[in-house]
Amino acid sequence: MASFTLRYIAAPWVMSLPGGGGTSHGGVRMGETLAAELLGGAQARQQARRLAEQEFRPRRTAVGVGAALLVTAAGGAVSAELLTVLDVLPDGWSPMARSMAVLRGLTWADPWTLGVAGTMAAAGPALLLAALPGRARTLPLAGEDPLMAGAVGRAALRRTLADAAVGVPGVVRARVRLRGRFRKRIVVRAATGYRNRPDISDLVRAAVHARLAEVELMQWRRVDIRLNRLGG
Amino acid sequence: MRVGIALTGTALAAAGGAGLCLGLAGGDLAARPLLDPAVSRYADGTAWFWPVAAAAAVAVAACGLLWLAAHGRAMMRRRRAALDGPTRMRARAAERDLLRDALRLPGVRDARLRLTGTAVRPRLLLNLTCTGDAVLGEVYGELGAGAAERYRAATGMPDLVVVIRFRMVFGEPAPV
Known part of the structure; x- marks a missing residue:
């Protein structure tokens, strides 16, 4: 199937090549080789481009570490609170009673609540924007080696x-x-x-x-x- | 890594947006406490509520820890290759030849290299300092065709990814 496809693609070029008679077996072979080389070159260039994009796009390491710390800290704090409620952790682990009192005392319209909610609402889209690919600080060079960028x-x-x-x-x-x-x-x-x-x-x-x-x-x-x- | 950032951002935006909506909605809803007595009553009356909530919180914390560990591992792999001793020795021996070949190319002033990555996916980072008028395309092509291929052969890593960063030095003050 692949050979048929290559032969089909190669046919017009074979006709224009010197000595590429189109019907002769050798001409078709030469056309096949040429087409295979051209297709292989395009594939290699595409792979090289992908590698360069992968290597040189911004990694967002600082944002990633910050988000990971935030998730760990938030998850850890809530876990400690809830595990204290379940008596898995001793009472000294987390000031559960105080946290519950704060949550019961604050209303949704409280300035503190609105401030925290506003900060979260602003940080969320900022993180979403940071997750976009972004502009690379370097410009990749053209190449045909799929293992080189x-x-x-x-x-x-x-x-x-x-x-x-x-x-x-x-x-x-x-x-x-x-x-x-x-x-x-x-x-x-x-x-x-x-x-x-x-x-x-x-x-x-x-x-x-x-x-x-x-x-x-x-x-x-x-x-x-x-x-x-x-x-x- | 980007998926994690996007998920965290979505969760923050959703929670913050919901909080703002509740707070700014006015009326009875805005005057209710964050921990509604109805929620407390429901939690106290439902046996599985606290264990499920605790399990979810522990899962989130574990995901955060794993994410942090992945970051740490990636940062470490970018600095030092996780290769075995013999490969490391071969790489050290081949390093001199590669640097010599690179410095022989026209316009190349300085060359530094670092082997990073893992045994499965090794990576050679080559920093080249070139003159302002260096023909970068030619230097890049020459390295790929010769020096990098020889380095791969010498180290026994035919799938070694080579990443080259070009810096340029300019002699005179900038005319810009």
């Missing part, structure tokens, strides 16, 4: 792209921002003293693209150039 920091990338933009004759300074959560783009704000060079933004774009090609990021980003002409 590489990344460069956002600040370092911004700096190296700014250096590339400043390398264009006439550009005095440049500032780079990485924007967009879904439509990812690189915004380069370059300042130039030249007023008679209409192609300067193309040159800056070309320089930034060349530098990006050297870095080889995993995700393609559009490059927006915003030129600021100095001197009036």
Whole structure:
């Protein structure tokens, strides 16, 4: 079945390959190999991308440890109270009588109750937001090894792209921002003293693209150039 | 880990929201105590109430403890690999070759590595400091094609995950 699928996919390419006669057995074999290599390469790239996403996404360790401590403390305190009621733990373990008195004395409209409830209501959505994947502080590099992941920091990338933009004759300074959560783009704000060079933004774009090609990021980003002409 | 954070957040939001609703609703409901006498009467009259409540609380506390332990284990594994002695020795021997190969690549100024993870899922963390104009794609490709593969072969860990973090150093003050 897999072989049939590969042969089916490979057929149009085989026709266009030199010596790939389509009907000849050798041509189909070559097409199969090519298709298998291409499919294998795509799969390896996908695995490499998954590994990079897994490795470089924020771990939220501090939030996780905090939430775990909260759950442990709350569960432990309530357990101690209830196990004291059941006489599993001796009376000294928890001030059960005082806790019950407090719970019986406070009403739902009490400022203390509202304060605690408000804090919980605010902390809950904050934790839910923290559980979202979030923005990685590093940008993964393209690769085909499914067991390898590489990344460069956002600040370092911004700096190296700014250096590339400043390398264009006439550009005095440049500032780079990485924007967009879904439509990812690189915004380069370059300042130039030249007023008679209409192609300067193309040159800056070309320089930034060349530098990006050297870095080889995993995700393609559009490059927006915003030129600021100095001197009036 | 994220599932735990999300569950805790949901529980907090639900409990806090319910508390606010009851408190701000006004009327008779807001004036009732947190531990309603009706609940106390029901608990006293029901034999299974306190044991079930206690079991639930102990289960929550146990989940919290397990979660904390998982965090601690993950943090420890990120610092030190849980590997046997011979593998550790082979890794130490292969480390020099990998660092030498990495430092020979153009633009690489400094290289540091750390072996982490478990015997089932080992992980090599490689921190490379490169010059500002280094061709990172080339360095990354060269490492993957040569040095990392040799390290895997030398340590006998063909499934070793290699994670490379690039830092860049720039000579002049920033022109930004």
